[in-house]
Amino acid sequence: MKRILLTVLLITLTVTFSKAQIGNYNQNQVPDHTPMMNSTWEAIDKMMYKVSTVGNKKVYTPSYPAPLKKLENTIVELPGYIVPLVSGRNHSTFMLSVLPITQCQFCGTNGIPPMVEIFMKKGTVKFSDEPIKLKGKMKFNPEPLKGNAEIQIFDAELIN
DSSP: OHHHHHHHHHHHHHHHHHHHHHHHHHHHHSOOOOOOOOHHHHHHTTOEEEEEEETTEEEEEEEOOHHHHTTTTSEEEEEEEEEESSSSSEESEEEEESSOTTSOTTOSSSSSOOEEEEEESSSOEEOOSSOEEEEEEEEEOSOGGGSSOSEEEEEEEEOO
16 A cells, blocks of 8 residues: 555656646747848738649749739848858858748748848858848849749848
8 A cells, every 4th residue: 555655646746847847848948039020021921823834843933912013123121030041150142031040940820931032232141040130122033943032132231
């Protein structure tokens, strides 16, 4: 009988201790980030693809809705997080995302977050987990196989 009571006591303590650890773990490990979504990102997020068939292959062509088309060849300001295309600390070309790279890029209710390809006007930007803000000229890349993204920002300058 003592053996059964001791076993029940040990199981109860183990479960209680485990729950305490799990509770604290979630509070301390949830990534915190600043939301970057603004009207420009919202327009970018509306881009879709037209699907056609050439031979026996499906071809996906970017389709830019009217609110996004209005931004083509204009100077835009975008806050976001750096997503490097190559390893290293300093980057002159990279992707900019509304979510930090440390957060799962494929989680959430909306799938992959909007991203744009950035080409700096001069110099480089040092990689950081902190958000940055850029301004530059938005251009569309109708042939994504000739670049990394359908939407690109050229002559980008850091403004924060």
